[in-house]
Amino acid sequence: MIGRITLRRPPISPAWVVLxxxxxxxLVVAMIRYASGLGTISNLNDxxxxxxxxxxxxLCGVALASGAFITASIVYLFGGEQYRPLLRPxxxxxxxxxxxxxxxxxxxxxxxxxxWFLLIFWNHHSVMFEVGWCVMLYTFVLALEFSPLVxxxxxxxxxxxxxxxxxxxxxxxxxxxxxxxxxxxxxLYVILPDQLHKIWYTPLLPLMxxxxxxxxxxxxxxxxxxxxxxxxxxxLELDLLGGLAxxxxxxxxxxxxxxxxxxxxxxxxxxxxxWDLESGLFWLEMIGFVALPMVLFSLPAVRQSSAWLMFxxxxxxxxxxxxxxxxxxxxxxRPEFAASYVPHPLEFAVTIxxxxxxxxxxxxxxxxxxxxxxxxxxxxxx
Amino acid sequence: xxxxILFDAFRCTGCRGCQVACKQWNDLPAxxxxxxxxxxxxxxxxAETWLxxxxxxxxxxxxxxxxxxxxxxMHCLHPACVSACPVGALYKTDDGPVLxxxxxxxxxxxxxxxxxxxxxxxxxxxxxxxxxxxxxxxFCIDRLSAGMEPACVHTCPSGALMYGxxxxxxxVAEGRIREHPERYLDxxxxxxxxxxxxxxxxxxxxFEELGLPELGSAPIQENTEDIMTKATPAVxxxxxxxxxxxxxxxxxxQEMMGKNGGSGRQGDREASS
Numbered sequence: 001m002i003g004r005i006t007l008r009r010p011p012i013s014p015a016w017v018v019l020x021x022x023x024x025x026x027l028v029v030a031m032i033r034y035a036s037g038l039g040t041i042s043n044l045n046d047x048x049x050x051x052x053x054x055x056x057x058x059l060c061g062v063a064l065a066s067g068a069f070i071t072a073s074i075v076y077l078f079g080g081e082q083y084r085p086l087l088r089p090x091x092x093x094x095x096x097x098x099x100x101x102x103x104x105x106x107x108x109x110x111x112x113x114x115x116w117f118l119l120i121f122w123n124h125h126s127v128m129f130e131v132g133w134c135v136m137l138y139t140f141v142l143a144l145e146f147s148p149l150v151x152x153x154x155x156x157x158x159x160x161x162x163x164x165x166x167x168x169x170x171x172x173x174x175x176x177x178x179x180x181x182x183x184x185x186x187x188l189y190v191i192l193p194d195q196l197h198k199i200w201y202t203p204l205l206p207l208m209x210x211x212x213x214x215x216x217x218x219x220x221x222x223x224x225x226x227x228x229x230x231x232x233x234x235x236l237e238l239d240l241l242g243g244l245a246x247x248x249x250x251x252x253x254x255x256x257x258x259x260x261x262x263x264x265x266x267x268x269x270x271x272x273x274x275w276d277l278e279s280g281l282f283w284l285e286m287i288g289f290v291a292l293p294m295v296l297f298s299l300p301a302v303r304q305s306s307a308w309l310m311f312x313x314x315x316x317x318x319x320x321x322x323x324x325x326x327x328x329x330x331x332x333x334r335p336e337f338a339a340s341y342v343p344h345p346l347e348f349a350v351t352i353x354x355x356x357x358x359x360x361x362x363x364x365x366x367x368x369x370x371x372x373x374x375x376x377x378x379x380x381x382x
Numbered sequence: 383x384x385x386x387i388l389f390d391a392f393r394c395t396g397c398r399g400c401q402v403a404c405k406q407w408n409d410l411p412a413x414x415x416x417x418x419x420x421x422x423x424x425x426x427x428x429a430e431t432w433l434x435x436x437x438x439x440x441x442x443x444x445x446x447x448x449x450x451x452x453x454x455x456m457h458c459l460h461p462a463c464v465s466a467c468p469v470g471a472l473y474k475t476d477d478g479p480v481l482x483x484x485x486x487x488x489x490x491x492x493x494x495x496x497x498x499x500x501x502x503x504x505x506x507x508x509x510x511x512x513x514x515x516x517x518x519x520x521f522c523i524d525r526l527s528a529g530m531e532p533a534c535v536h537t538c539p540s541g542a543l544m545y546g547x548x549x550x551x552x553x554v555a556e557g558r559i560r561e562h563p564e565r566y567l568d569x570x571x572x573x574x575x576x577x578x579x580x581x582x583x584x585x586x587x588x589f590e591e592l593g594l595p596e597l598g599s600a601p602i603q604e605n606t607e608d609i610m611t612k613a614t615p616a617v618x619x620x621x622x623x624x625x626x627x628x629x630x631x632x633x634x635x636q637e638m639m640g641k642n643g644g645s646g647r648q649g650d651r652e653a654s655s
Contacts, residue, residue: 037514039506046428046503049494077625079632110489110504110514117488121469125607128468128492130614168629176621180614191462191496191606194595203605206613335500335593337425337436 019360026353029346030107038110041346047338048329052347055328056321057104057354059185061097062135063213063320067224068094068142069178070217074244076171083244085237088149088371089228090221095142096358098135103354127187134181141174149369182213189327197278197331199271202262205327211258212320215251218244219293219316226310232366242303248316249294256290281326289319384459384580385478385526386548387535388555389452391585391592392565394542396421396435396450400534404433404454407522407533427453429505429517433534436593449585451592452543454534455480455501455519456572457580460601466496471516478548478580479521487516498576498595498602521580548580555584577601 033041044051071090074080106112118132144163151160163170186209189196202208222241229236263269272279296302296312303309329341365371404410413431415424421437436451461480464472471486472493493502493516501518508514522532530536531545544551552573559566571589572579575597585592 034510036509037505037507037512044506046426046494046506047500049491049504073625077629077632079636110491111487111510112489113510114488117469117486121471121486123465123467123470125465125603125610126468126492127606127610128466128490130610132468172622172625172629175625176618179621180617183617184609184614187606187609188492188495190609191466191603193602193605194498194597203609206609332495335426337422337593338500339425 016360016363019356022349022353022356023360024353026350026356029349029353032346033107038108041344041350043341043344043347045339045341047334048341050328051341052329052343052351053104053108055325057108057351058101059324059328060321061101061104062182062185063209063216063324064220064317065094065097065101066178066182066213066217067220068097068145068217069138069174070214071221072145072171073175076168077175083240085372086221086225086240086244089224091142091145092149092362092365092371093220093224095139095146096361098139098142099361100354100358101135102139103357104351107350127184127191130184131181131188134177134184138174138177138181141170141177144170145174149365149371153369178213179210183207183210185209186327189332192332195333196327197333198266198268199263199278199282200327200331202266204258204262207258208255208323211251211255212323215248215255216316216320218248219313222309222313223317226306226313228362228366229306231363232372234372236306238304238306238309241306241309245297245303245309245312248297252290252294252316256286256294259286278326278331281322281330285319285322285326289315289322293319384476384548385521386457386546386551386580386582387532388544388546388551388582388584390542390544390555390558391450391583391587392542392562393540394435394450394452395540396437396448397539398435399537399539400452400543401431401433401435403533403537404519405431407525408432408520427501427503427518429503429515432517432519438591438593440587440591442587447587449587449591451594452581452583453499453593454581455521456499456576457519457521458576458601459579460577460603462496462498462576462602463493463502465601465603465607466492468492472502475523477526479523479526480518481520481523482516482518484513484515489514489516491516496602498597548582551582555582559584574599 029041038044042051067090071083071087075083075087105115109115118129118136123129144166148160148163151157151163183206186205186207189201190203190205193201221244225241226236228234260269263272272282293312293315296308296315301308302312405412410430410432413424413428417423418425422434424431424434427434433452433454436453438449438451439446440449441447457478457480459474461472461474464474464480467487468490469486469488471483471488472480473483474480489504491502491504494500494504502516503518504516505512505514522530522534525532525536535543535545544554546554552570555570555573559568559570565586566584567586567588569584569589571583571585571594572581575594577600583589583592583594590596
């Protein structure tokens with residue numbers, strides 16, 4: 001009720017001031033970068049051409065945005081009509097996630113003003129070509145899937161019906177494009193047969209990236225729902241989240257099976273008992289962030305508790321972050337003359353500013369657009 | 383025919399004339415350097431230094447000997463950087479050189495990751511208005527097209543560098559190994575490594591002492607190109623048909639069951655399998 005009274009006034013609370021300051025700081029850093037080069041604000045160098053932004057903002061960002069295509073597939077394609085209340089926030093989280101990825105790329109790319117060159121100069125042998133195209137197209141799909149919120153808010157009935165008529169092809173396109181680029185983010189690193197540590201290097205990297213992205217999709221929906229139910233003081237669809245949580249152990253089990261099977265197949269299981277940084281990361285991932293959430297999500301008691309759901313989902317998110325940093329940064333061998341790389345504080349400032357922008361945008365949409373309510377006409381129709 | 387460079391580490395005296403000639407011919411500015419405890423300076427190639435001589439001390443049984451390694455673009459026959467570039471800014475010419483269209487590059491730096499020799503470098507100090515570029519050895523394409531040999535080869539005083547047809551240089555290298563088996567390891571690095579390179583090495587010390595990675599004979603991008611040309615189209619078609627099929631089956635079943643929510647659970651299981 002309080003939210004309704006302040007509806008027309010820009011809300012100024014400490015949270016908004018902090019978010020605004022973080023966004024502003026990132027903007028200033030970006031301006032410095034555009035004026036005098038990436039070297040001024042980052043510790044990226046010729047040995048570490050890709051750093052924090054690619055590992056976190058791109059690799060983790062895209063994976064953590066997978067809740068949108070998972071939920072859309074469940075609701076529209078797999079007959080999970082009862083999950084519809086989770087759909088709009090999931091689509092929004094995914095849409096904002098991809099916009100954040102693009103923002104980060106506009107800082108990270110050497111020539112951001114040429115990002116559209118991907119459209120006109122084609123090298124279809126390049127994994128980056130596929131990543132670029134799929135991310136562009138899928139962001140467009142997400143924009144369309146999100147657009148009914150805007151149309152409803154402003155009473156635009158005709159375009160809303162058009163999107164509604166197209167929603168099944170959109171869901172199929174979204175799931176296909178997501179599968180392609182979630183996996184091809186892994187394929188990017190298949191070009192490092194000699195540099196990537198053998199625990200991670202496998203031609204199956206695309207499958208690994210896809211499986212973990214599918215596992216973290218429901219986990220992100222659980223996190224986003226539980227957090228937003230607390231922030232916006234609204235009810236929580238605990239039974240629905242519990243239902244989503246049931247699928248996670250199956251996907252994680254498939255991931256473990258593929259991972260161990262692949263290492264066994266290439267005769268590299270011995271690397272796991274060398275007790276160095278790489279094997280340590282492997283065991284942390286497998287025990288702490290895969291096996292543990294597998295067990296937790298299998299327990300009915302966990303699925304009926306919002307706090308336990310949140311904690312278990314957080315473990316799966318950690319799994320994605322750890323595995324993306326391992327492949328994208330830590331486990332890549334560098335030459336002996338390489339300078340080391342620790343992200344510059346201003347690199348963190350950019351990442352934090354972009355995440356703040358995403359959080360702020362979610363808050364604004366939640367306030368001003370019908371995010372948690374759907375028109376009855378929309379859900380009643382086939 | 384494809385041109386190549388042969389580097390003979392036995393003949394190299396470590397004078398770094400090649401490194402200086404490269405800078406001079408290509409008009410590259412001096413670099414701010416500091417002492418890293420080695421003659422090797424700067425420590426690696428950069429946007430302003432396209433050829434660096436690497437200096438290592440190697441034990442050879444009764445003492446220590448220098449190993450001089452030439453670090454510059456290998457102009458691979460199957461370049462990973464060219465395969466990796468999403469916009470085709472890097473390309474391989476029939477004559478050998480791997481070259482760069484600066485007006486296509488978007489600055490994604492995937493080439494830097496893909497190169498097993500750590501060669502492409504980026505202009506980290508260039509802002510939006512200068513337009514940063516990827517920099518690396520051009521094989522002195524401007525000299526080659528005027529019928530001259532690369533500046534590094536031209537300047538080498540001890541005959542450690544040789545320019546010519548790739549086949550002929552392989553024959554020369556193998557001839558030297560045959561003639562002086564006591565001087566050289568019995569291997570021409572670059573003949574087969576990563577599918578073959580246009581810079582060939584023969585050496586008295588193991589090639590990793592010259593800073594060269596141990597590579598197989600398959601092109602670096604073999605697996606990624608398989609993924610792009612075979613797996614990706616298959617996944618694309620498979621997903622479209624599979625998802626369309628699942629939608630159709632689920633919808634039919636719901637219609638037959640009189641449209642109750644009971645089939646939702648079923649759908650979830652399909653999603654996970």
